[in-house]
Amino acid sequence: MIEEEKSLNFIEEIIEEDLRKGTHDGRVLTRFPPEPNGYLHIGHAKSICLNFGLGQKYNGLTNLRFDDTNPVTEDAEYVESIKRDIQWLGFQWAQELYTSDYFDTLYQYAVDLIKKGLAYVDDSTAEEIAASKGTPTEPGMPTPYRSRSVEDNLRLFQQMREGKYKDGEKVLRAKIDLANPNMHLRDPLLYRIRHVYHHRTGDKWCIYPMYDFAHGQSDSIEKITHSICTLEFIPHRPLYDWCIEKLEIFPSKQYEFARLNMTYTVMSKRKLLQLVNEKFVESWDDPRMPTISGLRRRGYTAASIRNFCDKIGVQKRENMIDVSLLEFCIREDLNKTAWRRMAVLDPIKLVITNYPEGQVEELTGENNPEAEGGEGSRRIPFTNQLWIERDDFMEEPPKKFFRLGVGLSVRLKHAYIVECHDFVKDADGKVIEVHCNYIPTSKSGEDTSGLKVKGTIHWISAPHAKEAEVRLYDRLFHDENPAAADDFKSSINPDSLQIINKAYIEPDLARAQAGKGYQFIRLGYFTLDTKSSPDHLVFNRTVTLKDSWAKEIKKR
Incomplete structure (x- = not known):
């Protein structure tokens, strides 16, 4: 049977047409340009898989470029976390670059625009500039500084660089068209003053380029062939093209796709930072967070995230992806x-x-009966004293209860069939022991008893059991679209974390490794927490065996 060839997405169609025409000499060079002001989330994973995937598919390359133009919010910690996440997802960049690498060149580009009469220094306040731009239906009005001479603008811009002025005292604006229906072309800001220490350039600069100015020129400097952004940058594309055209530099092209929106979560870095700062979660890598580091700590695999990104595809329209697909x-x-x-x-x-x-x-x-050859096996100690789940026993079981109660039989996983004949209560009337007889001829794999039972339960040998803390994570929000609420924090699920301080595990799990997935039989998928220790084992639930939320939704 011939496997059906997967259809191309619209960006792949553009690239293949460019390759057919010999555009950019047949090169494909993409880039992933995160701002180092927070940890990457699952939405960034979509962009990573797209950009690096295109580079791989078309025998091209992908640069990692940190958009470090706002030192107020950026930190080297975020730089390192971003690099870890990309590599963990299975990708490697061609070059590690920073917009700050280009600050001298970008400054010279701004000077070139001033010399061409296409940029000017404006002394207006932020409020005055906003008011002068007009509205989508009314043209803007020039500020008194728009008519400054080239010489004055060059002198003032040089003084801005030298630190003569305070933050907000002056800005550099492009001189384009105050009546343009696209508000982004009504003399947009190119540079602003920020007397802030930069994590790479230190105190060398006190003026920093705006994203809309730095973005296209950085692409051009690197000779990026396909600059892929999310849909909100469509109105910014004319400015991207205008700067490249007026500066007469390499013509990188911008293309837009729909970002990832997912149910029961928020993707805004600002909102995620609120969750961290206000202690709704432990940290950026809290397993309830949609960050890549949080998903990794929870037990998600790189392969599962890449597969998810492949399944949702690349669209031109915004849509909402159900988290159940992830x-x-x-x-x-x-x-x-x-x-x-x-x-x-x-x-x-x-x-x-x-x-x-x-x-x-x-x-x-067997370690994994679903894998070819079972991936080997492990030895499990069995004794006459076991731990079982409390809900696997009932004093007065109903007719279709296929676990333990007096007179009922079950199979112990990998072991024997047992029949319950008694139980013991403590002084408060709580059952503390279940007594059973085992059938010696019913051993798993060697059963000659002829007995048939409908239930199988799991167990741990009490003398050999190891103790562990188990954290049962669930969705962080109750509402399907928390970002749409007036206060997204009002829909936080109070039961998103349940901590079991003393669970019993197989002795083999004392050697568990963080990053390795384990199926706790009948309970779900778990992984060893990265902050676990040999003296205090901690396991995080990655996901339940079945979609329990589907039942909850039906109840509503």
């Missing part, structure tokens, strides 16, 4: 890669009264 992708990946292990989160003692006390039997369990 959860499907991680379930699909972990089902094939996660090792199966047993853990008991709400323990109750099970005593096998006819199994020799003190005897230890080594049973065998």
Whole structure:
């Protein structure tokens, strides 16, 4: 059977047409240009996969360029986190570059525009400039400084660079068209004064280029062939093209695609920073956060995120992607890669009264029955005292309860069939022990008992059990679209984290590794937390085995 060829997205169609025509000498060079003012999130992952994926597909390259033009909000910590995230996703940039690498060149470009009569220094306040631009239906009016001479503008711009003026005292604006229907072309700002220490250039500069000025020129300096942005930059494209045209530099071209919007989360860095600063979450890498580092700590794999980005595709229109698709992708990946292990989160003692006390039997369990060859196996100790889940036993079970109650039988995973004959309560009437007999001829893989049972439960040998903290993470927001609310924080899910301080796990899990996925049988997919220690094991739930939220939505 021939696999159907996947259709091209619109950006791939543009690139293939450029290659056919020999545009840019057949080169493909893209770039990923994050601002280092926060941690990357799942929306950035879409852009990373797109830009680096295009470079790989068309035998081209992709640059990583940090848009570090606003030192007020930027930090070297964010630079390092961004690099870690990109590499973890499986990509490597051709060059690591910074817009600050080009500050001298960008300054000279601004001087060139002044000399051409296409830029001027304006002393107006931010409020005065905003008012002078008019409205979408009314043209703007020139400020008194628009008619300054080239000589005056060159002198004042030089003085701005030398630090003669305070923040906000002067700006450099392009001289384009105050009546243009596109508000971005009504004499936009090119440079502003910021007396702030820059994490790379220190105190060398006190003027910094605006994004709209730095963006296209940086693309041009690097000879980027396809500059891919999100849809909100469509109105900015005419300014991108105007600057390149007037400066007569390499003609990079900008193309726009729809950014990722996903249910039950927010993507705004400003809002994510609020969650961190106001202690709604632990940190940027809190496993409830949509940041790449948060998803990684929660147990999401790079492959699952790349697959998710591939499935949602590249569109020209904004849409809302259901987070359940992301959860499907991680379930699909972990089902094939996660090792199966047993853990008991709400323990109750099970005593096998006819199994020799003190005897230890080594049973065998496959690491992953879904993988070819099972990826090997591990040894599981079995004794007459086990921990089982409390909800696997009922004093008065209903008719279709296929777990334990007096007179009921179940199979213990990888072990034997047991039949319950008694239980013990404490002084408060709480069941503390379940007593069973085992069927010696019912051992898994060697069963000759002829007995059939409908239920299988998991367990841990009590003498061999290791203790662990288990964190059950859920969606951070109740509302499908929290970003649309007047106060997005009002829809935070108060049950987004449940901490189980004392769970019991298989002894093999004491050797668990962070980043490795484990399926806790019947409970979900888990991973060792990156901040765990040998003395205090902590496991994070990545995702449940099934979509439990689908049931919750049906109830509403």
